[in-house]
Amino acid sequence: MVNETQYTCSASSSSRSDGGSSSSGSESSKDNSRCSTPVLDADRHERLREKMRRRQDAGDKWFSLEFFPPRTANAAVNLISRFDRMGAGGPLFIDVTWHPAGDPGSDKETSSMIIANTAVNYCGLETILHMTCCNQTKDDITGHLQKAKRLGLKNIMALRGDPAGEEWEEEVDGFNYAVDLVKHIRNEFDDYFDICVAGYPKGHPEAESYEADLRHLKEKVFAGADFIITQLFFRPETFLKFMKDCQAIGITCPIIPGIFPIQGYHSLRQLVKLSKLEVPQEIKDVIEPIKDNDAAIRNYGVELAVSMCRELLDSGMVHGLHFYTLNREVATTEVLKRLGIWKEDPRRPLPWAVSAHPKRRVEDVRPIFWASRPKSYIYRTQEWDDFPNGRWGNSSSPAFGELKDYYLFYLKSKSPREELLKMWGEELSGEESVFEVFTCYITGEPNRNGYKVTCMPWNDDPLATETNLLKDQLEKVNRRGILTINSQPNINGKPSTDPIVGWGPSGGYVFQKAYLEFFTSSEIVTALLKVLKKYELRVNYHIVNVKGQNITNAPDLQPNAVTWGIFPGREIIQPTVVDPVSFLSWKDEAFALWIEQWAKLYEEESPSRMIIQYIHDNYYLVNLVDNDFPLENCLWQVVEDTFELLN
């Protein structure tokens, strides 16, 4: 007979690693009702402190990255690209420092608040915003915190900050210490934020003593901090002693060592000055003789950091490492790779990058049009109150935010004007020279002036790996004036772990309908429409010009699912759709990019500008879906037939 116990306590009988569960006649306890959205990634629903705990329990080592807000809008654009690149390595979180002198809570594109906002919402990174409290009123602080919450930030690093004047005096009832800020956050926002505080392995330079500083740290933790990140240090034993001392006085929360890979002589000197730390003699001895050789210092810095980190991790007391990047990429990435904790995970929970805003946690479907401009899509839908179970539908479409300012720093091209001119042509001689630019972008070959075209107004980055599968065909059609801006091949059930097209949990299968989107002249559209009659039951199309004239065979303006996945034990997931309604919003953006990014490179009334303006005014934006995903993609044949008809 079956062992009765086994049945009544059935959760334990499941050996499944992703958390097999059971119930004994009880109803589901999920607060979420309709369950159209399978929970693809537990990460999306966990708080930072829970993620930390889970990684620690699982024995996973992790890292995090600290950045400071840049000074200029251009530097901000670069920093955001860096977020994207360094985010690929899998940091548990990043943090953005608070610069009291830089209007840190403002809406400026370089403020701490806005940089953190960009990291969490547009780059999908778990983010901690630093906040200092000294010389600020309660109202100021509360205002900053409310704004942070509104923007979707969930974690605060509570700091005292440096007093404004030389002589600092405690204010009665003011924020004198970080602990006051911790208490204030817990009073005003209850448990909403995860709170981090700073620890000083050598004691705070202003503290009466190391022991007194430890007691201050304990106060901060007991006031409600969730974990500690330490100031940098030069020797692993410094940290390990500190950690033991913390534990000895009853601090049990995670303590994360702050790692500073030495990257250059001057930055080290500056940091030492600011932190009032002393560089050990053995380090000085190495550095002084090579102080003018940046590469040598960086190599040494990497070496030193790797060996220190190894020692920390080997101690068994350290599970995560926090890196002071100084907004630089190379040294930190190198250290992480050598430690083996830089993990570029080719698996994606969904085919597009998920935003970390709590409101968007359940988002699980997007229109395909913004595939290469996800930040724009997020920006334009940021006011949507409702992503009901992640379903995105027609009802919400009217709420598409307008693109009022094409120079919004996360929407504009990352490349400077001169570079764009080199890529897209200092001078255009006709529509054909525009075809050439598109073709060079596809092929990766240099243009007639010897420059590679690495981005387009509609694509900030070189061609996606997946699109590379279509390269030959794309080249052919672009040469002839079918100016492609988005495409995907059809896929009939590849494993969800496929390195190129896979996404979602393992053990599943992913599917796609072939998609092609392009600008083209009205002559070609006329021929195309004749050809499409033959494909009426197979191909769905939307053809629209800048004035909104619109031809489609989509039944009832329903969305067409073009990417979907089937997974073990889950409902179907369909993260990408071609939606006729949102296409009209996308159309405005796609046409505007001709003018805002390309035409405006040229003088007004110049021939080059008039060529782009002509295309903007007269071309059509076309999208085609081949519904017959198990057969060979017919869209190339459609285009072929169109060219044939024209000949």
Add this chain to the structure above:
Amino acid sequence: MVNETQYTCSASSSSRSDGGSSSSGSESSKDNSRCSTPVLDADRHERLREKMRRRQDAGDKWFSLEFFPPRTANAAVNLISRFDRMGAGGPLFIDVTWHPAGDPGSDKETSSMIIANTAVNYCGLETILHMTCCNQTKDDITGHLQKAKRLGLKNIMALRGDPAGEEWEEEVDGFNYAVDLVKHIRNEFDDYFDICVAGYPKGHPEAESYEADLRHLKEKVFAGADFIITQLFFRPETFLKFMKDCQAIGITCPIIPGIFPIQGYHSLRQLVKLSKLEVPQEIKDVIEPIKDNDAAIRNYGVELAVSMCRELLDSGMVHGLHFYTLNREVATTEVLKRLGIWKEDPRRPLPWAVSAHPKRRVEDVRPIFWASRPKSYIYRTQEWDDFPNGRWGNSSSPAFGELKDYYLFYLKSKSPREELLKMWGEELSGEESVFEVFTCYITGEPNRNGYKVTCMPWNDDPLATETNLLKDQLEKVNRRGILTINSQPNINGKPSTDPIVGWGPSGGYVFQKAYLEFFTSSEIVTALLKVLKKYELRVNYHIVNVKGQNITNAPDLQPNAVTWGIFPGREIIQPTVVDPVSFLSWKDEAFALWIEQWAKLYEEESPSRMIIQYIHDNYYLVNLVDNDFPLENCLWQVVEDTFELLN
């Protein structure tokens, strides 16, 4: 250049037959928001009068069927089976007559109201409920109409009915004529109901004259009736003249001829008496000599009806035919088949039969468990207020209605006790004799007493065509005590028009995960669980006994989609799921059927009853899903391995 006109008026440029549409910069006008539910079948959203118009515009000929409420509960069960069978031929609607003597508005299982309710809600048929008004108060009538509306009935045939006494007097302010009822419905319920009225091709027997009767008919139409069904007649010219006369006085709504296929001498005489019609001499001449030969009369009746219907249809004035079935099947079906308007459409909008209740229009997903007991599922979920966009999810599960009365007439077995005993065994000698019953049901072979097992407590009908694909394997496992009650094969992208497994619009592809559900002993469950460890990542299972002890490896109690379809220009549709939460409700029903339908056939304390009771108390209900739908179904291997382990 492209013709500009073509672009601005783009709807006309679409040649798509299912209604290609377009928009010029406008937002979608659909009131429905989230659009998770593609509109699979325009029929589901149209009113009867719109369907009629659409069919007429398309040149489609159609038919409808009239039934009367049965006298006994058993007859009601049979009538409902007849609804299901005759519904397969594609009637545009059925109608149920109103029997004032039979408490027609009551909750009795034989009342007009409840029979119509069953037709619309459980059989998914567009249904007209007759209602007579004479000798009734306004409150009575309003009460009936409110109840009809509540039950999801949308169409009323407004009749006067026969006065109670011999001498009938008009009541002031009362309901004296059908027109009063039409007015009352429009006053009280605005445009909610479609209203049908009766027409008399020979004039109403009580009317002063044919012309006066036509004027009464016109009054009824002008008071708000949407269409007319006529009294029976014997010659096509009678109807055609009537129709022309109606048109001549300005009646423009559809007029549907009532067809009465003569089915027997006595029924004809009775009907003639009731309707005060005269049978033409040429018909009497044929019938009188064969009046004792039922078959001959029926053949003649079919012949006569076919030729009359042909003449009506050929006139070009008639688009639909209404049949007085007298609750019989053969003659009407024969006429319809010979006319070529009986259309068994193998295409299904969804893999399960859709309910015609307006509230359930958008329902598009159901748990697989009730696949063979859809009426029970509809009954148990009838109180659900919300099928939001047809999504059915965990939240609603707690609202599963209880199955309080297994003898609810549409839930109980259609077969009488004696027949069930012959099929399932007058006397059981042990669990093996139960295995035998299951095996005979699967194979279609007679049992040891020579009777075929054509139904089971969990399946009212013989094996589905689809399940036949699995017959050999099912036979093997049932013989050994894996008592299967539900299964489906895996399907990896068959055309949606596939005659066996297809559903939904054409041009699509349908998919399934293999599913197997069975009762089995705890010994087998013990072995099965060991085997399932090997299949942990591939097979999802739920194993539960009558006490609710439950083992599953379903992650987070999420539903697992087991049937889905991909269609041109639509979102993904996933109409069938294995849902862990609803499985626990189904479990109660599935176990109860052992007792209510099977055990109770036997005397209390009889060995046969004790055997069934033992199985009920000790067996487990198991469901298995093979998630790897593109590979060969592994569930048979799982069972095979289990038997091997036991040997």
